[in-house]
Amino acid sequence: MTPEVLLGGVMLAALVLYALLGGADYGGGIWDLLASGPRRRAQRTLIEHAIGPVWEANHVWLILVVVLLFTGFPAAFASISTALFLPLTLLLIGIVLRGAAFTFRTYDHPDDEVQERWGLAFSISSVVTPVILGVVLGAVASGRAGPGAIQRADSLAWLSPFTVAVGLFAAALFAFLAACYLAVEAEGDLRRDFRLRAIGAGVAVFACALAVLVLSRAEAPAVFAGLTRRGFTIPLHLATAVAAVTAFVALVLDQVRLARAAAAAQVALIVLGWGASQYPYVVAPELTLQAAAAPRATLVPVLWALGAGAVLLFPALYLLFRVFKGERPFAVVDREERRER
């Protein structure tokens, strides 16, 4: 395996983790906006507790992807940043507003009115930001971010039915993930609230996935081919389908830990499937991994640095989740837990 393919793989893995962790934090914000019913306030409190200690760490995965992109594939970084100037700028404003509003809500006046105002800024930016993120990824996959697109730099070429569908797909996936995670952290009626929300979001995910597939046929033929005609297509779809069905059944049966694991697997497979269908392009259909790659002298030390960093990072992350997500933070099977609190 060449170093650029390996680094591309690391970036895809980082994106998967960003979707599973950072994505779920956006999903939490979406459910904050959609909080309803008699347990409206309890839902929001649970979301705030779930996100608070971890969202900043989860956010770093995105920074890592950006840094690795400009270090390892500088031509792709330059081309994407130029062609997608406008959506990326909007994405940044969304990221700033989301993070700032969440923190300000925690530390501002306990008055209901003040809390509502920050809560609204937080939850609306939590809905809009993943949509823009999806639009950006959709634009990259459908050939709207290549060097050829640079001439139309400040146009709206990145906006199309396909990219919008990918944006909605991303938001639906994050909401689905968040509801599954929150169901594990909730109890009783509150858990039921989030189980039902997860099932609803799962239906939305299915609808968005269908829309993306149909629209990709015309707008992103390479992605469409990857989704329908490549060697890995059938096993990938089968695995994703198994994960999706498992998540649904587990949600209905109130096996929330299993549902959470299946939902995470489903999202991971979707991101991996997108990466695989785009291979060997970083920016379809012009820049391959190889064409955009930095010199080997850069890639090899960066890969070593990533390996060394990972040795420190993963135990630290485990500690974080162990402290805030219970004794068995990643367990799949539900069982009566010894309450440590």
Add this chain to the structure above:
Amino acid sequence: MPDLLAARSLFGVSLAFHIVFAAVGVAMPLFMVLAEGRALRTGSEAYRELARRWAKGTAILFAVGAVSGTVISFELGLLWPRFMEFAGPIIGMPFSLEGFAFFAEAIFLGIYLYGWGRVSPRLHLAAGWVVAVSGAASAFFVTLANAWMNVPAGFRLDAAGAAQDVRPFVAMFPPGWWQQVLHVLLSCYVATAFAVAAIHAWYLLRDRDADFHRAALRIVMGVGAVAALLQPLSGDLSARKVAETQPKKLAAMEAQFRTERGAPLKIGGLPDMEARETRFALEIPNGLSLLAFHDPDAEVKGLEAFPREDWPNATLTHLAFQAMVGLGSLLALAALAWAYVRARRREPGRRLLWALVALGPAGFLALEAGWLVTEWGRQPFAIQGVMRVADAVTPVKNLTAPFVAFGVLYLFLAFMVVVLLRRQIAHGPHDHPAPKPMSGPEVSP
């Protein structure tokens, strides 16, 4: 506004904003753990309350720093795609390592802020130390990337202007790297310490919760005074390295137009780029040669030794440099006064407290001025001698709009941060606010 100016303004605003939060992120966790460590050793309630209060401030400032830092990492590409395409592979290494340092900061700050009473006191304190160390490591790595822009190393230019023979670890430690890193790290501690000291001195003057605020002053000034006294020495090391590796920047800093032996040191003054002279300056004979080369007769290169189109704006660079040195000197004086008082085991008097209040913003102003010196002094180059800013900028048009958008956004955030810090820190330990209905991070379940 021309697009190049708009791009520079947008990036400048983004960095000027972020740099404050980044510096706080380096220094504040240290103050926090020093207070908590003392609370654990002595069982003192004042120190424990201090650690908690500072932690709340850190939480607000760190969150804004994290998101404004994200803006910078994207803007590198949005505004300077050609710069990044060239430089990414060469200086990606320190950025990648900074990514891991940032991970450590975010993870352990989460444990620290939300872990009171949830993890053991020792793990809690250790988490705080990890935040303090990785905050400093982040600043270390990022400054290395800037040091490379000042003195590029670790590659060779081929005929087409592309980089060949890239050696990331040579690029990571260009000549002058440790002088600049030292200067930047010290500036973070000085700026944050004096800003925090001003708040506590203010309340001490109004005689509210004297013990609490005295404890706070002892910690921040303990660090801040040492850093402020070391900073002039570090500045001397830095300036001598700049004289050696970036003579053009030194000439702009010192408003030196002519190349001469035994160059005088100009204090104050207004450089006139047209007339190529500096008016109204107080000149100390042979001073510049002495400071820059430790030899009163050394030759100092003036701007006239360089092509006119390669000149930085000497007026701006010199004024920013004078501001940095002037403010830094005032801070060092205040540090001396503090050290004198503490050496005699006395509490600071009202005059010293008023001086600390007045110097509250001085550290951050000096830090911003120093950053402007290094950036303005490198103009018109993004990478000294290799790539001009005008060649690095994006072809995207209408950059005034995002500049205005981020300007307004950051003004609003700055205002909110001040309001919230006032709410969280600026009341005494005995007048607690009403408990929140939606429990914040400190309420353990």
